[in-house]
Amino acid sequence: MIIGAFQDGETGGFTMGNIEALRSPAALDTLRKSVLLAGSTALLGGVLGAVLSYLIVSLGERSVLRRATLSLAGVLAQFGGVTPAFARISLLGFSGLLTEALGGWVYGSGWLYGLNGLIVVYTYFQVPLMVIVFTPAIEGLRPQLREAAVNLGATPCSTGGWSGSRCSRRRSSGRCCCCSPTCVRGLRHGRRPGQPGATRSSRC
Amino acid sequence: MNTGRGFRIVRGVLLALFGVYFFLPLVSMANYSVRGKGPLEGEITFHYYAELVRNEDLRSAIISSLLLAVLTVVLMVVLLVPTMIWVRLRVPGVSRLVEFLCLLPLTVPPLVIVVGISNVYTRVNYLLGDSPHVLALAYVILVLPYSYRSIDSALRAIDVTTLAEAARSLGAGWLTVITRVVMPNIVSGVLGAAFIAIALVLGEYVFASLLHYDTMPVALAAIYKSETSTAIAGAFASIVLISLLLLALSYFNRHKSTDLAGVSE
Numbered sequence: 357m358i359i360g361a362f363q364d365g366e367t368g369g370f371t372m373g374n375i376e377a378l379r380s381p382a383a384l385d386t387l388r389k390s391v392l393l394a395g396s397t398a399l400l401g402g403v404l405g406a407v408l409s410y411l412i413v414s415l416g417e418r419s420v421l422r423r424a425t426l427s428l429a430g431v432l433a434q435f436g437g438v439t440p441a442f443a444r445i446s447l448l449g450f451s452g453l454l455t456e457a458l459g460g461w462v463y464g465s466g467w468l469y470g471l472n473g474l475i476v477v478y479t480y481f482q483v484p485l486m487v488i489v490f491t492p493a494i495e496g497l498r499p500q501l502r503e504a505a506v507n508l509g510a511t512p513c514s515t516g517g518w519s520g521s522r523c524s525r526r527r528s529s530g531r532c533c534c535c536s537p538t539c540v541r542g543l544r545h546g547r548r549p550g551q552p553g554a555t556r557s558s559r560c
Numbered sequence: 561m562n563t564g565r566g567f568r569i570v571r572g573v574l575l576a577l578f579g580v581y582f583f584l585p586l587v588s589m590a591n592y593s594v595r596g597k598g599p600l601e602g603e604i605t606f607h608y609y610a611e612l613v614r615n616e617d618l619r620s621a622i623i624s625s626l627l628l629a630v631l632t633v634v635l636m637v638v639l640l641v642p643t644m645i646w647v648r649l650r651v652p653g654v655s656r657l658v659e660f661l662c663l664l665p666l667t668v669p670p671l672v673i674v675v676g677i678s679n680v681y682t683r684v685n686y687l688l689g690d691s692p693h694v695l696a697l698a699y700v701i702l703v704l705p706y707s708y709r710s711i712d713s714a715l716r717a718i719d720v721t722t723l724a725e726a727a728r729s730l731g732a733g734w735l736t737v738i739t740r741v742v743m744p745n746i747v748s749g750v751l752g753a754a755f756i757a758i759a760l761v762l763g764e765y766v767f768a769s770l771l772h773y774d775t776m777p778v779a780l781a782a783i784y785k786s787e788t789s790t791a792i793a794g795a796f797a798s799i800v801l802i803s804l805l806l807l808a809l810s811y812f813n814r815h816k817s818t819d820l821a822g823v824s825e
Binding site: 357404407408411412414415421423424426427428430431432434435437438439440442443444445446447451452453454480484 | 567571574575578581582584585586587588589591592593675676755756759760763764765766777780781784788791792795796798799802803806807809810811
C-alpha cells in the first residue's frame with residue numbers, strides 16, 4: 357500500500373502526484389463531509405446510547421425488555437451497511453411507510469438524501485453500538501457512588517450524568533467492551549466482591 | 561430513589577421514543593416485504609420470501625453466506641479458544657499483546673484492510689480456488705475483537721488454572737484439558753462469540769463486494785434495483801433470525817450461570 361501510494365499509475369516511477377491529488381476541492385469536500393458525519397453521529401450515538409443503556413440497566417437484570425434490547429443492539433450494531441439503507445428506503449423512500457402516512461413532503465423535500473438523512477441512518481447503528489459499549493460499564497458502576505450523590509442532594513439525572521460519565525469514560529476509552537449479553541454477564545462476574553448485594557439494596 | 565414515580569414516567573416515555581425510532585424501520589421493512597406489487601397489487605403475500613429461495617443467484621449467495629458463517633465460526637473457535645487458554649495458563653506475560661492484536665481490527669476501517677489485502681487474495685485464489693468461502697480467512701480477523709471480548713469474559717469467570725491443574729494431575733493431556741475441561745465451562749462465551757460472528761458475516765458488504773464475491777448482502781444489493789421487495793425481505797429475515805438467536809442465548813446464559821452459582825431462581 358505504501359509503495360502503491362507513491363507510484364505513478366502508468367510508468368511505475370516515483371511520484372508525489374497521488375498525494376497532491378488529495379488536495380483537490382472535490383477530495384477536500386468529501387473529507388469535510390465525512391468528518392462532519394463522523395463527528396455528529398459519534399456525538400448523537402454517544403449521548404443517546406448512554407441514555408438508553410442507563411434506562412435499560414435501571415430496568416433490572418431479569419427484564420425481558422432489557423434482554424431484547426441488548427440482543428437487538430448486538431444485531432443492529434453488526435449490520436451496518438446494506439440493511440440500514442434498506443430500512444431507510446422502506447420507511448422513507450418513494451413508497452415507504454412514513455412517506456405514505458405523512459404525505460409526499462417528507463420525500464419531496466429531499467433533505468433525507470443529503471447529509472441529514474445519512475446522519476439519521478448512521479445513528480441507527482451507532483446508538484446500538486454505544487449501548488453495547490456502555491451497558492457493561494454502567495452495570496459495573498459502584499452503586500455507592502449513586503447513594504453518596506443522592507445523599508448529597510443529587511437528582512437521578514445528575515447522578516447518571518456526572519458521576520456515571522466520569523467512571524464509564526475510563527472504561528469505554530481504554531477498551532471497547534463489546535458484544536452480546538455474554539460479555540455483560542462476564543463483566544458482572546468480574547466485579548468486586550460485596551458489590552452484588554449492595555446493588556440489590558440500592559435498586560429497591 | 562432510582563425507581564421513584566417521576567423517574568418511571570420519564571423512563572417509560574424515553575423507552576417508548578427509542579422503541580419507535582428502532583422499530584419503525586423494522587416494521588416498515590416487514591410491511592414493505594409482504595405488500596404485493598405489480599400483478600399482486602393490494603394483496604398481503606409471502607411471495608417475496610419464497611423468491612429468496614427460488615431465485616437461482618440469490619439462493620446460491622445465501623447458501624455461500626451461511627457456509628461462510630459456519631466456516632468463520634469454526635476457524636475462530638479453533639484459533640482463538642486454545643490460544644487464549646494457553647496464554648492464560650502458560651504465558652500470561654503476552655496477554656496484553658494478544659489483547660492488543662485482537663482489538664486492532666476494530667480501529668482499522670474495513671476499506672483500508674481490503675485495499676491492503678487484495679494483493680494477498682490473488683495469491684489465495686491461486687492456491688485455494690476462487691470460491692467465496694476463502695473470505696472466511698478475512699472474516700476471522702474482522703470478528704476477532706468481538707470474539708476476544710466474549711471469550712475473555714467467560715474465561716475470567718472461571719478458575720482456569722485450578723481446573724487445568726486438577727485435570728493435569730489426574731493424567732489428562734493438554735488437548736483433553738482444552739476440549740473436555742475448559743471448553744464446557746466457557747461454552748456460553750463461545751456461543752456469544754459465535755452468534756456475533758454470524759451476524760457480522762451475514763451483514764458484511766465491503767469486503768465481499770470489493771473482492772468480487774457473491775455473498776448474501778452483495779446479492780441483495782445487486783437485485784435491489786429490479787426486485788426491491790425481495791431484497792428487503794432478505795434483509796429483514798436475516799435481522800430477525802440473528803436477533804432471535806441472540807435472545808435465546810441470553811436465556812441460555814442465565815440458566816447456565818445460576819447453575820454454576822448453585823442458586824435456583
